[in-house]
Amino acid sequence: MLAAVFKGRGKVTLDERDRPVPAADEVLVRVRAASICGTDTKIIRGGHFRVGPDETRVLGHELAGDIVEVGAHVRGWQVGQRVSVVPNIGCGRCDMCRRGLNNMCPDYDAFGINIDGGFQQYMVVTAAALAGGNLFEMPAAMSYEEASLVEPLSCCFNAWKDxxxxxxxxxxxxxxxxxxxxxxxxxxxxxxxxxxxxxxxxxxxxxxxxxxxxxxxxxxxxxxxxxxxxxxxxxxxxxxxxxxxxxxxxxxxxxxxxxxxxxxxxxxxxxxxxxxxxxxxxxxxxxxxxxSTGSSIQDYARALRLVESGKVRVSDVVTHRFGMADAVAAFDHALSGKGMKTIIFPQEERL
Ligand SMILES: [Zn+2]
Ligand SMILES: [Zn+2]
Structure with a gap:
């Protein structure tokens, strides 16, 4: 499969990688849409405190896709379900997590930050993410593009609600x-x-x-x-x-x-x-x-309904769309500051 891999400041390359194999308590998602966030471009420009200087990482925390493999010990998820992901996984033990504020957990893990994220053709959803409620089934009428944009909207909703x-x-x-x-x-x-x-x-x-x-x-x-x-x-x-x-x-x-x-x-x-x-x-x-920063599982659930009901039309902020062959160009485009939202469609070669 193809993956756009961050390899330290200023460097992203399109690599051929083995398709990841989910463990018995994990799920494998075929990524259909992954949108580029200001956090991704910030990481590409200057790194991140959760990404070591010599580490490589598949960025991308705003994504949607469909389930292609379900580990033997996973309950409640099936192959073929269309899903999107809340990227920040709380530790589940701290005061913030116990209040449902997974986004405020000081010890969080996150897709596209310290776990490989959405700018690849297949992504593992970890056991902790499944247990934390971070995987959502998409409403039937929602497009993958819209579902990938629920994440940034959920961060806005987190600010907005107060x-x-x-x-x-x-x-x-x-x-x-x-x-x-x-x-x-x-x-x-x-x-x-x-x-x-x-x-x-x-x-x-x-x-x-x-x-x-x-x-x-x-x-x-x-x-x-x-x-x-x-x-x-x-x-x-x-x-x-x-x-x-x-x-x-x-x-x-x-x-x-x-x-x-x-x-x-x-x-x-x-x-x-x-x-x-x-x-x-x-x-x-x-x-x-x-x-405010990030979003909780509850913020995400509410943002999902704002998109489903058509009250917020997230696709209206999308100005540029790229296939996987042009993933590096997509980052260059996003880094240039032109347009609003840029989306990569990992299953398409070119758009
Ligand atoms: Zn983001
Ligand atoms: Zn926590």
């Missing part, structure tokens, strides 16, 4: 990547009265706005704070999400937050970066400053 968005709320989304696109769709699905998206490139704003924005702000032309205040009649926004790793966006979000505003720092910053916060504003205005 922002308690109502139809009275004005929402600000800073960034124009696929995550920003999914937040635009969530804002629309939850009926926010106004949804403003901020980006620094006009063509990206034009691409993303139809997903759910009522207003756009081009930060290369306008002062973001002034423009958001103008667009909201001087009131500011109730909810803000920072979806790009720029400290300036966090400061802008804070500056335009209205009374009782909620902010989620969705995108992390380069390690060691700090941003000043006016804590008096937090105190007197009753602000909620939140963070």
């Amino acid at each position: 922002l308690t968005v109502t139809p009275e709320d004005r929402v600000l989304i800073l960034g124009t990547g696929p995550i920003a696109g999914m937040f635009l769709q969530l804002a629309r699905a939850y009926g926010a009265r106004q949804v403003i998206v901020v980006g620094r490139r006009a063509e990206r704003l034009a691409e993303i706005a139809p997903l759910g924005a009522t207003d756009t702000v081009d930060s290369s032309r306008a002062d973001v704070v002034d423009e958001v205040m103008r667009l909201t009649g001087g009131r500011g926004v109730d909810v803000a999400l920072t979806c790009a790793p720029a400290p300036g966006l966090q400061q802008q979000a804070m500056a335009v937050l209205a009374r009782y505003g909620r902010l989620n720092y969705f995108s992390g910053l380069t390690k060691g970066t700090t941003v000043e916060i006016d804590t008096n504003k937090v105190h007197y205005w009753g602000l909620k400053l939140l963070g």
Whole structure:
């Protein structure tokens, strides 16, 4: 089989490998769609604390496929079932895991991070993943592409659920990547009265706005704070999400937050970066400053239903599709920062 293998900073090659053989307590999945995430490109650029400098790894944690082999001791799964995967597997023993927060487990394993993931034609689903509830059967009408995108949506949903968005709320989304696109769709699905998206490139704003924005702000032309205040009649926004790793966006979000505003720092910053916060504003205005990372099994289950019901159309953030023969080109494309979401279809040679 073919696998796109990460071999240290900046290096991914398409290799012929033996098809993995599942153990008696494992399942083998034929990967049908695997989408490239900002985390994958970050790993390719700079490595990851869970991937050793001399290790090789098949990346890819946003994937769907069908079961082709079931180990003799596995119960409840059959060959032919269409499935998708929650990548983060909790240890099952810590305080976070016991609360159902597998994404917050300090001792997690994850597909595409320290277990071979989706950018290969066949992938083993480990016993721990099966026991942890990390394998989901896909709804019948869902495409593999959509199912592969439930994972990033579930991370958005994890952030979204604590922002308690109502139809009275004005929402600000800073960034124009696929995550920003999914937040635009969530804002629309939850009926926010106004949804403003901020980006620094006009063509990206034009691409993303139809997903759910009522207003756009081009930060290369306008002062973001002034423009958001103008667009909201001087009131500011109730909810803000920072979806790009720029400290300036966090400061802008804070500056335009209205009374009782909620902010989620969705995108992390380069390690060691700090941003000043006016804590008096937090105190007197009753602000909620939140963070989130990854998604729990429950977040994933809920995101799956948002896609199944058509409330969020995840395929609308996909701009580029590649077959397995062009997997390396797909990563080059994603690394170039062009377009929104790039998907690899490991069973197709070329698209
Ligand atoms: Zn991801
Ligand atoms: Zn744990």
